[in-house]
Amino acid sequence: QVQLVQSGSELKKPGASVMISCKTSGYSFSDYALSWVRQAPGRGLEWMGWINTNTGNPTYAQGFTRRFVFSFDTSVTTAYLRINSLKVDDSAVYYCAREILLLPAWIYYMDVWGTGTAVAVSS
Amino acid sequence: DIQMTQFPSSLSASVGERVTITCRASQKISNFLHWFQQKPGRAPKLLIYAASILQRGVPSRFSGSGSETDFTLTITSLQPEDFATYYCQQTYDSPRTFGQGTKVDVK
Numbered sequence: 001q002v003q004l005v006q007s008g009s010e011l012k013k014p015g016a017s018v019m020i021s022c023k024t025s026g027y028s029f030s031d032y033a034l035s036w037v038r039q040a041p042g043r044g045l046e047w048m049g050w051i052n053t054n055t056g057n058p059t060y061a062q063g064f065t066r067r068f069v070f071s072f073d074t075s076v077t078t079a080y081l082r083i084n085s086l087k088v089d090d091s092a093v094y095y096c097a098r099e100i101l102l103l104p105a106w107i108y109y110m111d112v113w114g115t116g117t118a119v120a121v122s123s
Numbered sequence: 124d125i126q127m128t129q130f131p132s133s134l135s136a137s138v139g140e141r142v143t144i145t146c147r148a149s150q151k152i153s154n155f156l157h158w159f160q161q162k163p164g165r166a167p168k169l170l171i172y173a174a175s176i177l178q179r180g181v182p183s184r185f186s187g188s189g190s191e192t193d194f195t196l197t198i199t200s201l202q203p204e205d206f207a208t209y210y211c212q213q214t215y216d217s218p219r220t221f222g223q224g225t226k227v228d229v230k
Contacts, residue, residue: 035219037167044210044221044222044223044224045159045161045167045210045212045221045224046221047212047218047219047220047221049218059217061217061218061219062124062218095166095167097167100172102172102173105154105173107154107155107172107173107214108214108219109157109169109172109173109212109214110157110169110212111169111172111178112169113166113167113168113169114166115166116165116166
């Protein structure tokens with residue numbers, strides 16, 4: 001079955017970087033894009049953007065354009081989220097999610113979500 | 124950005140009750156609207172996509188309706204495992220915004 005398993009929790013200091021992985025299985029990796037979603041403690045869901053795993057083209061939502069980097073390695077069917085110059089406000093749970101395209105309407109939606117990675121940023 | 128407003132933000136209900144959650148978009152989004160359920164400490168789970176299509180494996184007591192700006196998620200007979208927070212999300216335009224969530228707890 002389709003699974004997205006993310007890397008474990010991270011504790012980082014402000015200014016450091018972190019790399020979160022999203023290991024996928026159970027489907028053809030390059031056939032589906034992947035989105036990233038942030039959830040700050042006690043808050044709602046915030047879409048960060050997505051990456052086309054066929055072309056490699058990333059799209060970043062406003063607010064996630066400078067310090068956030070989406071990437072992937074097809075050989076290990078894994079996507080990555082790198083956050084540079086961490087701030088305390090980056091403390092959150094980060095999710096990856098597979099994007100499904102519903103045809104012929106061209107409606108994208110996220111059908112399977114990763115396990116989540118908690119990142120805590122504290123001095 | 125398209126603003127998604129859910130109401131109520133929270134509700135208390137009993138097992139067996141009918142529950143309705145509304146999501147309103149700040150502009151027309153056709154049926155590019157999806158519903159997710161999230162339990163504490165867990166990842167969100169897709170319930171309904173394209174406004175009214177039930178995701179495989181989701182119980183039929185969940186249903187979605189609406190189009191353009193006004194959407195509804197209905198749980199016909201609330202079960203103990205349904206106490207959770209529910210989010211709507213539009214994918215009509217980028218950024219793909221979520222509603223603020225509706226928490227359903229025990230009355």
